[in-house]
Amino acid sequence: MKKMQIDVAVIGGGPAGLAAALKARKEGVEKVLIIERDVELGGILQQCIHDGFGIHRFGRRMTGTEYAQTFIDELEQTDIGVLLDTMVLEVTKEKVIYACNNKDGMMEITCGAIILAMGCRERSASQIQLMGYRPAGVLTAGTVQRYINLEGYLPGKTAVILGSGDIGLIMARRMKLEGMEVKGVYEIMPTLGGLTRNKVQCLEDYDIPLHLSSTITKVHGKKRIEGVTVAVLDKERKVIPGSEEYIACDLLVLAVGLIPENELSIGCGIEIDPKTQGPVVDEHFMTSVPGIFACGNVAVVFDLVDYVSQSAEIAAEGAAAFIQSAEQSSPEYVSIVPSGNVNFVVPQRITAGKETEVSIFLRVKKPDRRGTLDISENGNVTQSRRFATLAPPEMITCRIKVSGEAEVVLDMKEAANG
């Protein structure tokens, strides 16, 4: 078995992994290695040919492929190692990676620090208890995107989309542009699952109807999908009797949520936050296993790639500091606790006894016209931030100052006046 020693190994060569590797190298880490399972770098951005990427980071609207290429170009100017077409099978607490490919066989890679950047996967038909037959023509939005944008094939002619997550909205437009008929987007919740800008640019501009509080109760077609039964839901999310309607289609696209891919993390005993479904991380995006960091959609599903890169760079700084420091054990922490309309916050905790300024990423539980985020320690509000047009799909980020002396409570209240 081939054995290697690496300072910082990055698992995943998508937007998180690329940004992490570059940052780690810039921070002076000597041996940086990206391990990527695909045959090319870029991750899911390879199939994101639509624009809207990089507005925060580069101040312009780029396609996903352009955004990724910017990093890949930069990477090519460095001595960062890249293993393509290589699958990581296991990560251990001792920071040993087992990975294989068809050239090197099995590799045992001993690392100073590891940055997990595997991204996320899509919720599948069975996971949302889609009922009826299980024919061909039921695909997740990401798979449809891959077939259409990357492989060059249409998986249907007449589509229905279940779920209004961002990829679903993007694919609604894409399919329309490819000459397909898109019958409509059905969303189980009373609110949109994706970004408002995507609703405007992908549905409204293309006359694609959006049906909120609606779902699919049955898939028809024994071999290839022939249609779906859609139904309207009441406030308890129960089907309103008599609201069922049959819609003929030959493709059902599922855009029903993303799940951080944390099989490797769980395998090495990393603590997972049930809310984010990603590792519990500190202000450096370090997980509960010292020296193993998580960033991008592994840590929490972000809605903008700009934030993915940002989280990756924070993790890379942390990893660089970790291997340069003598202290390799887990520090003492104080928690950051969500309250009020805050659903979750990343990082979930910060190093105790250290005054610091931290970037936080949070989502609200329910939409609101505006809200005030109170940051308090020991019951005293230390800072407040105001936000307008709150919605669960729109992630909120800001920097806060913490003393490290006590638990930090983040409480989002409805704005009091005006």
Added chain:
Amino acid sequence: MTLEEIKQSVGEMFPNVDLELSMDARTIVTVQGEVSSWQQVVDIGHFLAKLEGVRNVVNELTVKDLVIPKKDYSAFAEAGRKKGVIRKADVVIVGAGVSGCGIARELSKYDLDIVVVEMSDDVCTGASKANNGNIHPGMSVKPGTLKAKLNIEGNRMYDQWAKELGFALDWCGCLGVVTDERLMPAAEMVYKVALINGVVEPEMVDEKRALELEPNLANRHLNIIGGAYFPSFGQVESYEVVVALAENAAQNGVEFMLNTTVADVLHEDGEVQGVLTDKGIIEARYVINCAGVYADEISAMAGDKCFTIHGRKGTLAILDRHCPPEFNSVVMIMDMNMIQNQKNEESKGGGMCRTNEWQMLLGPSATEVPDKEDNTTTPEDLAYAMGTSSNPNAGYKDIIKTFCGVRPADYSEDFVIGMSEITHGFINVGGIQSPGFASAPAIAKMVEGIVLDDAKDIKRNEKYDPIRKPRVAFRHLTREEQDELIQKDPRYGRVICRCEQITEGEILDAIDSPIVPTTIDAIKRRTRAGMGRCQGGFCQPKVLEILARELGKEWTEIHLKDGNSRVLFEENRKGGAQS
């Protein structure tokens, strides 16, 4: 019972329905008429079959305002007649499920020309696929039935099958514990039935013994009063068994004709002549009917209406490995709740077990359906399956796959196996539902006996080899073994299915078979690619690419499963990633 007595008895039980009843010399009762619901069709069938002196029931009842889907064979028949005789064989086996493939392999020991005809694109696509892979010990079958006999015999033969055919078999055992005094007699009854049937080493257990067998039961803090343990409960992956049987049969000379539908059974003067399929006529001395839910229709084609299949569908759920099974054996915690959950009195339905790949497997439910191909999942059936779980950590959130199969149940609720008394040379293997999988080796032996008794002149196949080499499962190897394998064959270094860690080497190995898998699902059944938590979201395009490449087909020609189930319609950009 005479026909008059039967009529009276039915009349009393179902006073408001107008039934036409007849009975043949074999005491097979045929019932016709129109009733008000499908449940009534099923209830009348079961009622008649249970009457003393009734061998079986041909149920031709219809339901007011309900179209009962019927398979139309006419187009298949027409296509086949045009082609005429395409093949002469000794034996035609209709259906490539566990019965058909098991019998094919058993008969391949002899100097016989055997053809297996299967309407689907692959072996193991019906009830043999969609079940929980339990090898039942034989304590829940009625003593004295053919089912009981074959279940016990079959169970004892599985070790040999596993050894010869190279599939995974885990004798995990089944432990039933009772937590309610009122249920103790039920547990004792199961134990007694096990003794009567001849189950291997059944054992009554007390709390101490139960905890010794399953230490994790202590975490449940149950008040265990007693229970019963059956060490001869086994677990297999059902498709692995059937593929192994089929491959070994093919190795020994059996021909498999897939995508071929039998449209008629040819017979003359009480002798079977062969079958008419959509591909043409295959002449044969013996026709063995292993057609699952269609077995009654095939038997009728042979001029022998002697049973009716009513589909009983079962929904199952597989859970994520993040929510692992608590117990190594299949543990049934018997309380009043569980008893009330058993709604279908003819079938208790399945319970909480686990796959050999260490995932929780729940169900199946048991719901009567008029359409034999209705394998739709419904919220009610899924609720039943999920309700069989006693694991406090498991819930809907953990489901990675729900699926459903249709059991081919007849009204005697027993197996119907034997040479037809009407058409000589036609052998029925019908009504093979649970414990059909456990019984399969014994069913194969029994049919072998029927053929040998009848033919008498059969020689052995000198080249017969019962051994089928097990396929390599990369995920089960140590890191060193994995490294060694990749060094020998680099194709094992490319992981295609990330969730289940299935390599390109395994997929290519599966394609390199006498029975070539041609669809995404066929690859899934053989390798597990796509069976993990993302359900093929990531690996489907890769598997599709490999299939197209290996089979020399266009991407648009690759199907998900049988029939018209292609994944892609047309190219939208010439030379996408392929160029």
